[in-house]
Amino acid sequence: MKIFKFVCLTLFLGFSGNLLAHRPVLEYIKNQGQWHQNVAFKVNYGGGAIFLEDGGFTYTFCDPEDRAAIHDFSQWSEEQQEDFRIHGHTWKMHFVGASTPTLNGQNKFDHYYNYFLGNDQTKWASNVGIYEAVKYDELYPGVDLRCYNREANFKYDLILDPGIDPSTIKLDFEGLNSVAIEEGKLVLKTSIGEFFENAPYAYQLIDGKLKEVSCNYMLDGETVSFEFPDGYNSAYKLIIDPELIAATLSGTTGNDNYGHTATFDLAGEIYTGCISFGTGYPAT
Template sequence: MFKWSNVLPVGIMCTLALFAKADAPQHTVPFVQNKGQWPKQILYKSALSSGAIYLEKNGWVYSFYDDAPLKDYIQKWHSKDFNRNYEGHQFSMKGHSFRVNFTGGTNDAEVVSEQKQHYYYNFFQGNQKEQWASEAGAYSSVLYKNVYEHTDVRIQKLNMGVKYDILLHPRAQINLVKLCFTGADSLWLSEGKLYIKTSVNTVVEQRPYAYQRIKNAEVQVPCHFVLDKNELSFSIDGDYNKNETLVIDPLLIFSTYSGSTADNFGHTATYDSKGHLYAGGITTGAMTGGYPTDTGSFQQTFGGGNGPFPCDITISKYSTSGDSLLFATYLGGQGNDYPHSLVCDNNDNLLVMGTSYSRNFPTTLTAYDTSYNSSSDIIVSKFSIDGKQLLGSTFVGGGGVDGLNN
């Protein structure tokens, strides 16, 4: 049976379009460092289109979902005829996860982050302060060093998918490199590509491209996949220079989703005295990437007393020009949390007012009210100027329904 840990995943909001330049560079969700906000076996995590990838010590885990039911539910939620006060609404979503591990490698591989970004992430999720995390680093790539003798593996996040490079240094043996796939419905090779079939999508690894850098020139080396049941290896067609590093470079493309990939929604925005821009919104990632403790297909049911659809508050701070992310912060609990208004005080600390359905919404020790009352409560939270500290956070409400934004 598929089980989920009680984790709220990363998914950066897309409300920059409210005020960013039209020609601003597109932000790609990087690999985010685990500083205690996720289970300890996760080293880094990145959001994917309709899913997530989790990097671990000996490989990585993909988790995807079919978001068509979510899209349909959101459309109903925004309909004027939809009864938002009814707590019995439910819908189910199907998902699938599979694992890719290095087979027969060394036991002393070192996992090293690369290309650190100038922005960072903060996580204030739940009312257990020891599970909060600030200034989690963001990286464009992660290097697995010495996975096999004289062999490294670099994984990168690109706009169109995920790319990993196998770096065979001098004296490396290509026949040792084997990737084991666990949890996929089926795997097959066609026209040199690897197809990974799950119950919700098909992942394609493009035909591998291998090359060497010799005298500042890129020399292509013919290469192809070899698939033995659920184990993938690589074969070189011919000879190559054993005294130079050989790079094998496949690219993964995620395809055949049945629904929309949009799961982030903008709600509010503001600015501080220096002109920095803040965007407040929600991410439905609360249901798309809780860490899978098993592989294969699964199904989850949402709603029914947890508010409309599962979501967390996301707060992003941008440069004065609106084209550079400075930090992103996630705020919420196990239920549903929505921002309604943002404002900066005289010291440029950010205040967030919203509505929460979460019994464990993060509150601070000296808060006006640290107890969730019932149904929905108004929440007010205050962040430091750098987003790293939750200066104050409280419930405001009585025994009835509070803070509904109709």
């Protein structure tokens, strides 16, 4: 289990009012050198972030009560500000025995981000690409994985070619307080609350028609696999469709920003000063 603490840093960010346009619910942001080399893409989600890597996902989330408390940060004494910590929890999901897949962003957005993180300019990145989805090609032989979002929730589909044995897919969790199956759902218990993945939904497209396939989680220690009690037609592709839900957490899908000052210029543009922090990759 990895429990971490953040020191809250005050950053004053200036941005034009016309940059505050609506953003999609989830954005898959490509790593162009601004983050740890293990990271291929990052998605901000529910007061935390999910980092997509070749061999799995790294999840890191903040305590919602600590995040809510920071709204009053500018009103605190200097001593209170220095003592304040945001607690969080990090865990990993490993694709056991996987190949080295190719990760590609899908459906690139027109907008982009610029990152100026710290004093090391080698960690700065401009025109960083943002995508609706990310696909892992050949995660296992004959198995692709696609990450996207549905109704503000992080989604991934496992797509199996005809004849591929689904028992080769194993997901090993590291760093959780516990893992359990309750009422068909996969319950991930952390120090800051519970997450769960809904009971897996599986289906096939046969002769142009969608056919649902009965599918359950199986748990061996902290390793998850899938079973199909009624079988399926191995002559067709099989899609397995879990969904991550933050059961006790809520919040925005992006970095948290708390505005404390504002002004305007002669051109009518609005600028704000705020406290902002984003979820970084837990390198240790």
